[in-house]
Amino acid sequence: MKIFLDTANLEEIKKGASWGIVDGVTTNPSLIAKEGKPIEEQVRAICDIVDGDISAEVVATEFSAMLEEGRKLAKIHKNIIVKLPLIRDGVQACKALESEGIRTNVTLCFQAGQGLLVAKAGAYIISPFVGRIDDMGADGMILIHDLVKIYKNYGFKTQILAASLRTPNHVIEAAKAGAHIGTLPFKTLDSLFNHPLTDKGLDAFLKDYAKVFGTK
Numbered sequence: 001m002k003i004f005l006d007t008a009n010l011e012e013i014k015k016g017a018s019w020g021i022v023d024g025v026t027t028n029p030s031l032i033a034k035e036g037k038p039i040e041e042q043v044r045a046i047c048d049i050v051d052g053d054i055s056a057e058v059v060a061t062e063f064s065a066m067l068e069e070g071r072k073l074a075k076i077h078k079n080i081i082v083k084l085p086l087i088r089d090g091v092q093a094c095k096a097l098e099s100e101g102i103r104t105n106v107t108l109c110f111q112a113g114q115g116l117l118v119a120k121a122g123a124y125i126i127s128p129f130v131g132r133i134d135d136m137g138a139d140g141m142i143l144i145h146d147l148v149k150i151y152k153n154y155g156f157k158t159q160i161l162a163a164s165l166r167t168p169n170h171v172i173e174a175a176k177a178g179a180h181i182g183t184l185p186f187k188t189l190d191s192l193f194n195h196p197l198t199d200k201g202l203d204a205f206l207k208d209y210a211k212v213f214g215t216k
């Protein structure tokens with residue numbers, strides 16, 4: 001499973017990238033707004049840090065305005081993936097942009113039927129939101145399992161990007177389900193490293209070694 005960082009914060013992206021395990025970045029209008037810089041400037045800076053798919057989302061909601069905005073975003077850098085909301089105009093824009101060779105990520109997927117439409121439109125990526133379904137008291141991971149099954153049944157090429165992953169367990173379950181990509185806030189990526197037995201074991205190894213050879 002590819003790991004993307006779900007943030008527009010440059011410090012977090014630099015730190016994550018320095019670990020050598022980040023394959024791409026997803027942003028959304030809320031994350032861009034949090035950083036306070038225009039989207040063009042912010043995603044260009046992200047492209048300078050990570051050499052992988054960088055999702056930049058349109059804020060237009062009407063077909064021709066989405067196309068215009070999507071084309072502009074795609075010109076920023078070869079790694080930009082144009083993110084579109086899963087509404088009728090968004091799916092239509094996905095089909096049109098993909099036919100022009102512009103790769104798309106269709107976002108805000110909460111139901112497998114929506115995912116079927118997005119695959120048929122030829123999206124490069126679909127983003128089903130696990131955590132937001134969990135927030136409503138349902139099991140968001142079922143959506144990942146359903147999409148993996150449906151896409152396999154028909155050989156759809158659209159990559160399933162498990163989004164709204166908030167815990168290490170979400171990441172593990174998305175990987176077990178067969179999601180192609182998981183996008184994680186920095187905090188979730190950082191916490192994936194942690195296990196008390198790793199810390200305890202390392203402490204014991206170093207102490208045993210130091211008893212015989214001293215510390216460096």
Ligand code: E4P
Nearest residue numbers: 006026028127131132163164
């Ligand atoms: C990513 O593409 C989504 O915008 C993001 O994962 C949403 O996460 P949230 O539900 O934690 O805001």
